[in-house]
Amino acid sequence: MHKPLLAAVLPLLAALAPSLAAAAPPVALASEPKPLAPLEIVGQAPTADWSAIAPADLLVMDLAPDAAGKLRRVVIQLLPPPFSQGWIGNIRKVAAAHWWDGTSINRVQDNYVVQWGDADGEDAAKAKPLPQGLTVVAQDQYTAKAAPEGWANAQHDAYAAGTGVVLGWPVSYAPGGVAPVHCYGTVGVGRNMPPDTGTGAELYAVIGHAPRQLDRNIAVVGRVIEGIEHLSSLPRGTGDLGFYKTAAERTPIRAIRLGTDVPDLPHYQYLSTESASFARYADARANRRDPFYIRPAGGADICNIPVPVRHAP
């Protein structure tokens, strides 16, 4: 359900302030035999609280096998509308054209990003021609015009007026609009200096502490839901900004396909952020009461409440 942004969201945020604890009444927790860890709550979530991720919304990247010959597959969920729609269309075209096949991972900057695409993309004489029909996306699509209702909190966020999870996605609220945020695993579109917004053929994934300064400055288009370790454990780049100095250091990309073009893909689901299970999970992330902890924090930043994803049982 879409509503005008500020009118709908800010009262909701205000109502939930000042503590995440408000999202899950203590009485529900008091009835439990012992406090559950966040993943125990996820494990007990009923089937109805899980939402399917359509194969058409997946991007499947197969890297060249590792030194031991093991396959390395990275599965990316594309951002749903109403966020970042322009780039998503381009990405579907690039994947359908098999354009990424034979390109490579060109940059691995520690505590920041892994980046892939055409290593010669900046060299007009050698760059691989892009598929026909890509759209030039405007900067105003870094934010959405409206946001559906979802789990939200007005917790203390250093970067925006509030944060929430809408349609399974972490977002921030600000007068300029709602925008998906950069967390560990977030996938975005490499670009040159503004006003360039990037085509979507050059992508990056976050492999460190949330670089939230990028929010609203660059396009978020998805998140890694499986196989991020194949990116985060790659050798770090040897040159400036974590780019590899030599071609031999790059990891080849065998193929990137839309999920609909990949046989035998598992059925993925995310824990619906409109469900009671998600509210309990988010509360438990912010207030760890499981036995290892002695002092629950009373809060958690939006990137420390990752949306659970699983293979459908």
Add this chain to the structure above:
Amino acid sequence: MHKPLLAAVLPLLAALAPSLAAAAPPVALASEPKPLAPLEIVGQAPTADWSAIAPADLLVMDLAPDAAGKLRRVVIQLLPPPFSQGWIGNIRKVAAAHWWDGTSINRVQDNYVVQWGDADGEDAAKAKPLPQGLTVVAQDQYTAKAAPEGWANAQHDAYAAGTGVVLGWPVSYAPGGVAPVHCYGTVGVGRNMPPDTGTGAELYAVIGHAPRQLDRNIAVVGRVIEGIEHLSSLPRGTGDLGFYKTAAERTPIRAIRLGTDVPDLPHYQYLSTESASFARYADARANRRDPFYIRPAGGADICNIPVPVRHAP
């Protein structure tokens, strides 16, 4: 200069709210020819703004060479007083006894921690005997009784009343005391269920988004200042919680020594958090005005303002 915690810190925080921008007056920035990126500010910091890190406060870990035969050295700065003193004494004794030599990295959990020590430590029959004279540290040392003045902000932090950088260290302020926080690269003490607080012989380093839920629940004892990529790029663990299932997967530790016992170590310095350069750097991290950015965030969380460290020129 030490003061009672709450009386000293909370007015300071209140004075700096609501925006980091208050820490560096706009007029100072308006006189610049173009807005500088954070690392440009660091590069221009005068010599007087850098503080030496004593070799006695360094822990130097040499891993077995990688597959290509390259050395892998990780340098850790130990936490200064008044934070976590009990464990630091134990760590000095464990290093002096060469106890870690021949142990291994046993756990690499993606977006969480790398952990090292005696892989058989949980097996009383096989555990390597600890050095004599280790102290049992009390839980109340997770927080400090007092904190010197430093750069601070009352920015929106989800986990505590406020955050700051004191003696070059990111900390959080709460009624229970000031405590070092868990950021990317933070080193802490593995422990069993409370009230166990760990000895310091089993250590971990954060390799993902800041797990701030650990603050005040486990001992922070340092941070990696060089070579974190040798930890963060290790193959992820194959078993529960990222522990390796087999001994062959573990990375051997050749030696861990105090900096005073390592010849030819570089001289390390950190950007003094009491300096004008640090205030400008922190402001620029929170308000990116360099040409790549179109919308400065107006804030940054404490773990997104890492303290710059360099080799002395």
